[in-house]
Amino acid sequence: MTTAARRPVMAGNWKMHLVRAEAEAWCAEVRAGLPAGRAAEVVVFPSFPLLAAVSAALAGSGVAVGGQDLHAEAAGAFTGDVAGRQLADAGCTWVLCGHSERRRDHAEGDELVAAKARAALAAGLTPIACVGETRDERHSGRTFDVLARQLEPLPDDSRLVLAYEPVWAIGTGETATPEIAEDAHAFLRERLARRTGEAAARAKRILYGGSVTPDNAGALARQGDLDGFLVGGASLDPKRFLAILTSLAAPEAALRGSP
Numbered sequence: 001m002t003t004a005a006r007r008p009v010m011a012g013n014w015k016m017h018l019v020r021a022e023a024e025a026w027c028a029e030v031r032a033g034l035p036a037g038r039a040a041e042v043v044v045f046p047s048f049p050l051l052a053a054v055s056a057a058l059a060g061s062g063v064a065v066g067g068q069d070l071h072a073e074a075a076g077a078f079t080g081d082v083a084g085r086q087l088a089d090a091g092c093t094w095v096l097c098g099h100s101e102r103r104r105d106h107a108e109g110d111e112l113v114a115a116k117a118r119a120a121l122a123a124g125l126t127p128i129a130c131v132g133e134t135r136d137e138r139h140s141g142r143t144f145d146v147l148a149r150q151l152e153p154l155p156d157d158s159r160l161v162l163a164y165e166p167v168w169a170i171g172t173g174e175t176a177t178p179e180i181a182e183d184a185h186a187f188l189r190e191r192l193a194r195r196t197g198e199a200a201a202r203a204k205r206i207l208y209g210g211s212v213t214p215d216n217a218g219a220l221a222r223q224g225d226l227d228g229f230l231v232g233g234a235s236l237d238p239k240r241f242l243a244i245l246t247s248l249a250a251p252e253a254a255l256r257g258s259p
């Protein structure tokens, strides 16, 4: 059976960093350094106040822009929140849902994350839904239970991208080994296959995030079920961002999931 090839994704999550001048300098440097004929889709996730400026600075570059969060409702009296439609209006085509920092700091549960992913799709945005276990959960042997629980309510939609981000690897400098990452990705793909069938599971893009650097990206990128990166700290430096992107360079024929 033929399946759609999985085009890798290089995503930079700036979190609560950079102001406009810094963001625009980043865009200029990344634009200038983008490899020609790159295999990966490239997307950056700035804070809300930077979105319009970054969208303008990246216009025509092929680098997409996304929001770091959205509200599950399309509009309404929700002070401080942002709707998918507003993100799209600011130039976004992507959005993060359920990042572990939102789950931790804003008490976002699995059902809310799933509702946000549905809202993103309804607004025409590509959601990256983040899943991942804490250090305690890993050490007590609950990793796969946690991943299955977080995956369960997410919508079955081919546009949705998953990101495996083990919480213990985020911002700690302690990256998952390629084997740990591959195990988790393969588990997620297997669960998806049971739910949506082999073909849809094989076509699903699953990114890895957690202390990705130019030094460890190559070995991670070689794992068969790993379809790109969601990078925090190292994405702030254009040179490191571009170096990680280069690790995803692959001839079209070698795209993951190709029949």
Ligand code: 13P
Pocket: 013, 099, 165, 169, 170, 171, 172, 173, 209, 210, 211, 212, 230, 231, 232, 233, 234
């Ligand atoms: P770091 O790359 O800084 O570990 O952050 C990963 C992350 O949370 C990306 O969303």
